[in-house]
Amino acid sequence: MTDIHAHKILILDFGSQYTQLIARRVRDIGVYSEIRAFDITEEEIREYAPNGIILAGGPESVTELDSPRAPQCVFEMGLPVLGICYGMQTMAEQLGGGVEGSQKREFGYAQIRLDGESPLFEDIADHIEAESGKRLLDVWMSHGDKVARVPEAFSVIASTESCPIAAMAWEEKRFYGVQFHPEVTHTLQGQRILEHFVLGICQAERWWTPAQIIEDQVARVREQVGDRHVLLGLSGGVDSSVVAALLHKAIGDQLTCVFVDNGLLRKDEGDQVMKTFASHKGVRVIRVDAEEQFLSRLEDVHDPEAKRKIIGNTFIDVFDAEAAKIEGVEFLAQGTIYPDVIESAAAKTGKAHVIKSHHNVGGLPETMKLQLVEPLRELFKDEVRKLGVELGLPYDMVYRHPFPGPGLGVRILGEVKKEYADILREADAIFIEELHKADWYHKTSQAFAVFLPVKSVGVVGDGRRYEWVIALRAVETIDFMTARWAHLPYELLETVSNRIINELEGVSRVTYDVSSKPPATIEWE
């Protein structure tokens, strides 16, 4: 019997925005999967040794001359192959079928009728068609081209009125193609279809669970690090916190964390980080109080990008100075996660899609000549969170909203002053507290207060008040690339507004931000 930890699926990327989603779905099934560019070599595939291959979707058209193809060896290795959308189209084309372009795009909901008894659709049905007794599935489509002729030996296993070849199969070879997208939740039975492919057809076994990932990573880190020492910048964010907990489990007190308090953190954040790690987990954390240093360098600086640069550089200076005080450190740990890896690879090869700019603390490894330890490199954010919970980190820490590296520095418009940061911290804490109370915190993806250095008149207790303005921002989003402002209940906004104005002397007015992204960004700066 082969080691089930070797069981994995290879996903070839043709530039679709859903490729990551396929990898996540496969991992949710409990089987490890990786995304590689479509022009991977045969040698690389053999080295990766997958149980099966998924050809993902893509924006291009196989009817065009230079459009991407799967390496022909994919169809000659005896491995099961599932082509999704573009993947199906290129499979059809490469194996001798035909693909047709069309002016009309089919986008959205469709109902496919299943033909025959393919294991891909075993025991799956959303409805039964009255006249024919055939099984129907609700699926989601997004294509212009379609397979017009299946390659010899293939049969059509699903169809719709507008797309007569909605799925095809060559059962003996275990080759499958689906025109719809099983990876999106709008395809109701999508996860089961992927399960049939991964578990049934590829015969991969489930093993990729949080506990297993931790066990494997602990072993890997121990092997890499031996009895040497590791340094970690701990921000209190999800990624570095999970790295801290994982490394602590792996190498105990060979780990030293440095937490930099830059004076731009949320209320009580520093104390919380120290409490969680120092007492609760027994992790060694050095807290550096650098508020003075950060705020003095930010004096008189108004431009958002200039502020970001100063904060980033100051961070590196402080971190560097602290690191120099710790003897015998040979490794620097980082909370790099899989989307960072995919996106920077995509940025390098120029092959794909949306690229999110990264806000990582650059430059540290080079200047300090440390080797990197990156135990989360293969994980998606939702997997990192599950790991955090499994490692015993508090749920509230693991599922909290993201917080930008420059912190309150980009939530105080224009010049940053301690006075402003102190007011903003209190206002933000009130907002977050009320969101929790009203059970709205986890229904929003990110929520925070913004300090507007504008004075406005108000009347409090018969007296005139001429003070600052606080804006509240709450958004719903999946990927933070686009976002919708959260439709918070008026009563909740009212409570928050009343509390902020009554409890904080420096504020005379509260507004709610009703801009979506795009065109507005999530942060105000």
Ligand SMILES: Nc1ncnc2c1ncn2[C@@H]1O[C@H](COP(=O)(O)OP(=O)(O)OP(=O)(O)O)[C@@H](O)[C@H]1O
């Ligand atoms: N205040 C801080 N003190 C110490 N290290 C920090 C601090 N802020 C950031 N870092 C380090 O820099 C890395 C990148 O920070 P950034 O906030 O941009 O990343 P992130 O992906 O949000 O990670 P995290 O969820 O850990 O915050 C963090 O993972 C952490 O190692």
Ligand SMILES: O=c1[nH]c(=O)c2[nH+]cn([C@@H]3O[C@H](COP(=O)(O)O)[C@@H](O)[C@H]3O)c2[nH]1
């Ligand atoms: O670490 C960070 N450093 C930054 O400079 C930065 N700017 C924005 N963000 C976060 O990125 C997401 C998208 O934000 P925007 O719509 O404002 O670009 C949101 O989650 C923002 O909080 C940052 N994170």
Ligand SMILES: NC(=O)CC[C@H](N)C(=O)O
């Ligand atoms: N989503 C896709 O993979 C689309 C494939 C191809 N570009 C089409 O329009 O048909």
Ligand SMILES: [Mg+2]
């Ligand atoms: Mg962070």
